[in-house]
Amino acid sequence: MALGTLVKTLQNIMRKDAGINGDAQRIEQMTWLFFLKIYDAKEEEWEFHDDSYESIIPERLRWHSWAADHKDGRALTGDALLDFVNNDLFKTLPNLELSSNAPLRQVVVKAAFTDANNYMKDGILLRQVVNEIDSAVDFTEYKERHAFGEIYETILKDLQSAGNAGEFYTPRAVTDFMAQVLAPRLGERVADFACGTGGFLTSALKILAEQVKTPADQELYTHSVYGVEKKQLPYLLCVTNMLLHDIDNPEIFHDNSLESDVREWRHKQDGQFDVVLMNPPYGGSENASIQNNFPTALRSSETADLFLGLILYRLKKGGRAAVIIPDGFLFGQDAAKVEIKRRLLEEMNLHTILRMPQSVFAPYTSITTNILFFDNTKPSEGVWFYRMDMPKGYKHFSKTKPIRLEHFNDVKAWWSDRREIIEDGNPKAKFYTVDELRNGNFNLDLCGYPHEEEEILPLDELIRNYKEERARLDAEIEQKLAQICEILGIEA
Template sequence: MTINSFIKRLQNIMRNDSGVNGDAQRIEQIVWLLFLKVYDAKEEIWEFHDDNYQSIIPEEYRWRNWATDNKDGEAKTGQSLLDFINEQLIPSLKRIEVDEYTPISKAIVKFAFEDTFNFMKDGVLLRQVVNVIDEIDFTDHKERHNFNDIYEQILKDLQNQRSSGEYYTPRAVTDFIVEMIRPKLGEKVADFACGTGGFLTSSLNYLEKQIDSVEDREKYNHSVFGIEKKALPHLLSVTNLLLHDIDNPYIVHGNSLEKNVRDYVEKDKFEVVLMNPPYGGSEKDNIKMNFPLELRSSETADLFMSVIMYRLKKEGRAAIVLPDGFLFGTDNSKMAIKEKLVKEYNLHTIIRLPHSVFAPYTSIHTNILFFDNTHPTEHTWFYRLDMPEGYKNFSKTKPIKIEHFEPLIEWWASREEIVVDDHYKSKKYTAKEIIEGNYNLDLCGFPKEEEIILEPDELIENYQEERMQLNKQIDNILEDIQSVLGEKL
């Protein structure tokens, strides 16, 4: 089954259903059905290896017992299928009881359906959708592997939904970062705002090549950890890991910022942290109280930076995607976070990414900060990754690719200073220079405003996104001012 044919068939069916309002709901509908199909296939494998295996899903609600059409006229369809799903299946899965002793492989069913709904209103069309999904044999390793391309396309479709674009980091970016971090089997990779699981699956693809034994496979199965606040990307991430043969996908449905960072102990820390934290958002005052006074920020990305530092093991490594605002920001909390980063961690490399890497979701300029928990920073290398030759900008049809990182990968080993047109493309700055520069990390930037030529709809979308981000920044600044005034009063 090809990527386009699978998605097109589902689109054509669901387009005729009055209950599905737009592509965002279409994707949500496909995702929870896919999860049940994938989970049923995993259970077949678990049953094969364990004669005593008991499903957490009641027998009548397992995919094989209601979804598969045996062409004997007994398969549910029409109103009976709608009633079954709306009144029995989904409510029953929401009510599944779990506790601290429930294996992750079983508890994920309840977590997956906490915020799940059926949008379709036509039971005949719903039966057709179920039949298309049921055609895929997820017990076949080759077909399951091939389906990853289809799943990747679903994630890209999700990126193009205005309310959901934050969930997807381009695969080229996650693959490049993992290649530079080089995780090893036995280490655990964490993402505290994992979205659809891009960093985790890139890590798994890298780690899979290291498997040589049954013991290695067991290490692989416990090598990633994620937390995701929103329901849809959480379900996408869990399904993504199941497709990558992770039997116990440890993806917590929650907010990483809700725990006091001073309460973290050694078992809460990780050898590798890879993240593209959400930018521009703000958290409530009770969330900010989870951070030391000097680190309390109104910017979500800043708070995540503090969480990362508190949860990185000694000798651990991290790579974080952050907007330009973090590099040159001078508000008190950003300055305190950067001071902690430079004086307590080894901030060894900052990569300046070209514009439009995250197009069409946002035009905000981004950077990758590489650091480790080995010793205080001695020096930091900066490298500017220029737009590849022949490109004016990246877009939905011309996304960034892993080959666009090749000049950077070649530079990574040699670490040489580079000057282009009297501007530094790469340069090493000592920690002393950074501190004396008041922690301004906006170095080796782009020497001139790049020419950006976008399609009208992308241009409008970017302007709207920029306006929203500016409004959030203004709100955050006003909130800080009001907070200071309130303390003085």
């Protein structure tokens, strides 16, 4: 069965079940089932290569023991299957006893089921779902597993509804472009501190996989990525994604990256990374206990600001980063934003800001975003700004016409041959010195979009956009007043 057809078939079965309400629960239901089947296939590999391998999952709970239907009337179904899943599988796996030095491939099993749920209430329908998954793909076959891995991201994109607090699906073209620019190398460690479903990590792995030539290279590959995800469903999706990409001991942790004191990371070499690729959650707010994990100057209620602060401490000397950030950060004048921008220029080497079109994240949000490129090599000498315009023939990106990797071709060409570009009297690409940015109180809202088409937006998004525009105008007014006061020699 084609994988796209499989997903539709599973959705149609689940819609008949009274226990499942909406796509989010259908995704979660499919995900833990896919995880168990994929993990079972990986265990078959591990057993083949290591005679001493012992599964952390009790034999009765392993996929091949209960899910396979041999059509002999012995397969669990109906109330018996529901009882097994609810009262054995879901009570045992979250409570597995692990040794202090348990390998990560064991740890992820317990973490994956700690907050997972079985929403289905009809055991016969559950048996139909299990049978479809069990017969659809042979994950022991390398080609089939990798084919599924490539389509896995598409399944997520098609099924995920818009998230809250800025948690949106990052288009694969964007993650691939950012990874290609940073060009991770075998032996380097790549991190995403709010990794979601693992999109940035898989983009990095595609580049690293091409460099694997020897068993030693393969060993480096399997320890090349690190991720942290606070929410259970994307965490489980990410772990499954890593297994599909042959990361047998995925260093993906079900945790909150902001819950530890950032100052401690400066002295922990194993907590710093060569490459950071991120789209931090934005629009959310953090409480005082989280903010207290940061130096006073970096404390902010805005989640995205805190993640940028975190990166300042966890980017290794010589390391490089690419981070997606909303417009509000560029023109924001509150103390924490100004301090982060100052440090990016004076302590890091912020060298490029890519202004992206408004509808990159359509249909999930119209919030305009940017990519900050910086490294931990030296203080910045100045910043190049480049405005990425909509490709010809596009008014907006959409679910049916998403942004594609080839849409970055002009950016790539400019990247290797940097020059200032003026179009219709407005700068499309321009270099600003650190002194110029400092004199503007670190307002980075430069080389923006001169014309915007009117668009009917949902009320909550309209209000959010109005607030963002008001903040931008307030920042411009404050900047102009400061300049006037300086000229007149009076206090602002």
